[in-house]
Amino acid sequence: MTEARRDYDVLIAGGGPTGITLALLLGQAGVSVLVVEKEAAIYPLPRAAHIDHETMRVFQQVGVADRLMATCRHTDRYDFLNAKGKVLMRFDGASAIGRGGWPAANMIHQPSVEAALRDRLSNFPNVELRCATALIGYRPMADAVEADLSSAIGPGTIRARFLVGADGARSPVREAAGIEFDNLGFEEPWLVVDAIVTDPSRLPTANLQICDPERPTTCVLMGEGRHRWEFMIKPGEDPAEVSSDASVARMLAPWNVEGAVTIERKAVYTFRARVARRWRSGNVLLAGDAAHQTPPFAGQGLCSGIRDAANLSWKLAAVIAGSASQALLDSYQPEREPNARATIAMAIMMGRTVCATSRWSAFVRDTKFRLARALRLTPSGPPAYPPISTGTILAATHGAGSYFPQPCATADPALKLDDVLGPGPWLIAREAAPAADRLVATGLDAAGVAPFRAAITAWLDSHAADAVLVRPDRYVFGTGRPGDLAAAWQGIIGQA
Structure with missing residues (x-):
């Protein structure tokens, strides 16, 4: 059985947070959208652990922020500790209200985020999500893209004005477009251990980076009563051995959480830092992990994809409505790439601080940080990421390209x-x-x-x-x- 061809304004490959958020923003603008997702259902286990105030503001626009806020957890501190538990660097104020009008840092349960986003799709009859449907190929045309789909009901062909690849780090859309990555020089295997918390009184209340050369470790809160540990897999170690039940038990023993948590999953990931050299090829565009990948230390992976969706959505909508030329889309990568690279650079800096595995390197690092703290030269938080410096802005005017804050009403903080x-x-x-x-x-x-x-x-x-x-x-x-x-x-x- 072959499905009859249907036409859409935008075809989005990938039904993760970036793809669904883009679809919702386009749906609000009256654009007809088809999202295809190869998996049959939302991946049930946690992945991303953090979203910031800008991301929450975008979720506010699509109508899910309040629902998500009810599931988030918050902490005011992000501490980098050495092997002796001494503070190397501390970021304060993570629970304060950011310029986006929401808490600066929000610890999440990604499946809950995805469920909330997908539930909002029913508000837009012009947006369709097809799960268990794979994009198996496409052909660029003069003013559109013709795509071949595969699903349980058989093959089908879709024609869309634009195709957006929001299909992850291994993006078939990016590969089919022949777009290569710039490798930014960070590639480390880590074991991720997620746990359901049964006794929160025995868990840390701050997010932690343990900069111990014996085993660099991350320990962070997550949403929905969960906690995460990440353990660096050192050179020469067997990932299968490090991720065995016995090994995980040994690594968790110093945290004294036996009986306070239940392991939900463990998985080995390779943390990478890469940026696609082109984010647009004609009527094909990339977003999210298809366009850029970051180590997790700054918590900006999912956030960067949502910023892509916010930037790209209004430009696509204007072009599709006929109120702007396709030249508007040329500003997408120049506006977003410097911000993405800055967040990746921050994550790499954090990662290099954490990942020292020789005692001498750790000693030199600790000494530098101890001196910097004594001189009050360590940052109190992540640096401000660069504003838009070129693109669709009046660059000669004050404040052009900066992020406009969302104030809350003094008398009613819930009013934004x-x-x-x-x-x-x-x-x-x-x-x-x-x-x-x-x-x-x-x-x-x-x-x-x-x-x-x-x-x-x-x-x-x-x-x-x-x-x-x-x-x-x-x-x-x-x-x-x-x-x-x-x-x-x-x-x-x-x-x-």
Whole structure:
């Protein structure tokens, strides 16, 4: 049996968090989307353990943030300890509210995240998810992509304006496009052990990196009553031996958690740092792990994929609607790649701090950190990742390319700016903003904006601006006079 061909605006290969989030954002914009996922159901065991405030803000836009927040766990500290338990480096404030309007660090249970995202698909009749369906090949055409699918009901052919490969580190879409990786020089095998917690009083309350040359170890909270340990597999060790039940029991013994946890799974992963050289080939684009892979130490793997979806979705929607040319898509990689590389560089720095396996290297490292702490030169948290410096921004204006914060109402912290202004680009002016097509235009005196007036005024004052135009992904297009901003935006988005 062969299925009759159907047409969609966007075909997404991969039904993980990046692919489903992209589908939801496109669905909100009225784009017709098909997501194909080779697996029959959500992978039931944890993978990613962390999402940040920016990611939670995107999940707020698609309507799942409150549901996810109820399952998250939080801690204020991320400590790097040496073999003697002394603090080398401490990141504080992980539970504080970040600029995205949500806690800076949120420890998650990935299957719960994926279930929440998939449940939202029913709100969009223009978005379809097909599980147990594999993309087995595609053919680029003049203005579309024709893809061959395989499923239990038989082969089928799909034509879509665009194909997005959100199909993981081994992405068949990337490989078929002949896109190679830049290898950033980090490749380490680690054993990941996930546990269900039955007695939380016996578990650490901070996220920890144990920088012990005998066995570099990670110990972090997760969502839904779970905890994770990661143990480095040292050169010359047999991964099968290290991951045996007896070996895991020995490595967990110093944590004194016998009877407090039940092992849910153990798996060997190779942590890699790589970035695809091209994220677009004609009407084929890459997102998430298909475009970039990071070691887990900064907790930015899933977050980076969601940032890809937020950046790419509004650009695809504008092109498909005919209000922008395909040249808009050329800004996707230049905008996202520097941020992705910065998060990977941070993860590599953390990893190199943790992964010293010689006593001499560990001694030198500990001495440097001890001196830096005495001089108060160690960072108190991860550095700010770089803003967008080139792409769809008015680069000459103050604040262009920076991340626009989401203030919460003073009287009601549950009320957030995005809930009032909604999706799409915003033009926010000190005085009444001029009406503009495809823009949410408002002044600070508007009733809905009143609870956030002080915070937005302070932001405008800090950038010496009369108005700000905020893109749909909540990065700043530019600042200046409201009429000029609206005209500049329309010049890019208002015509094909």
